[in-house]
Amino acid sequence: MENGTAEPVPRVGVVVFLLREKSVLLGRRRSTGVGDSKFALPGGHLEFGENFEECAAREIKEETGLEIEKIEFLTVTNNLFLDETKPSHYVAIYVRAFLKDPNQLPQNLEPTKCDGWGWYEWDNLPQPLFSPLEKMVKENFNPFPSSS
Numbered sequence: 001m002e003n004g005t006a007e008p009v010p011r012v013g014v015v016v017f018l019l020r021e022k023s024v025l026l027g028r029r030r031s032t033g034v035g036d037s038k039f040a041l042p043g044g045h046l047e048f049g050e051n052f053e054e055c056a057a058r059e060i061k062e063e064t065g066l067e068i069e070k071i072e073f074l075t076v077t078n079n080l081f082l083d084e085t086k087p088s089h090y091v092a093i094y095v096r097a098f099l100k101d102p103n104q105l106p107q108n109l110e111p112t113k114c115d116g117w118g119w120y121e122w123d124n125l126p127q128p129l130f131s132p133l134e135k136m137v138k139e140n141f142n143p144f145p146s147s148s
């Protein structure tokens with residue numbers, strides 16, 4: 001069917017593994033959409049005209065106030081949320097990044113969408129995880145540079 005109807009279409013999200021030593025930044029989502037009350041990486045919808053790095057930096061700034069650098073593409077996953085009250089379909093572009101200032105603290109700038117941000121050891125992640133991240137962890141995905 002043509003897209004003129006209210007038919008849902010796949011959307012693109014850029015999701016950021018913001019790394020600090022052996023930890024990643026996670027926040028518990030308060031979402032009217034997908035992943036409500038699950039721990040998830042920061043990130044969001046790719047907006048028209050952005051490249052992946054621009055989207056990552058913008059979403060991190062919007063959500064946490066943090067300035068990031070060394071943004072690098074890692075992988076892409078196809079995520080179907082067909083059982084949700086409002087079915088959705090996201091292609092998730094995963095990047096990793098680092099803090100420009102390692103001492104900068106995250107702020108919760110969107111308290112209606114997130115309970116707050118925290119650094120969590122990759123080997124000791126909180127539960128429950130947002131399903132796309134849960135799947136990557138179960139498949140032993142490693143977001144860290146090989147040298148680390």
Ligand SMILES: CC(C)CCOP(=O)(O)OP(=O)(O)O
Pocket residue numbers: 012013014015031033034043044045059090091092
């Ligand atoms: C679900 C995810 C892969 C893409 C959308 O992320 P999000 O709901 O955090 O989007 P926004 O930050 O843009 O509101």
Ligand SMILES: [Mg+2]
Pocket residue numbers: 043044045059062063
């Ligand atoms: Mg956002």
Ligand SMILES: [Mg+2]
Pocket residue numbers: 042043044045059063
């Ligand atoms: Mg977001």
Ligand SMILES: [Mg+2]
Pocket residue numbers: 043044045059
């Ligand atoms: Mg957004």
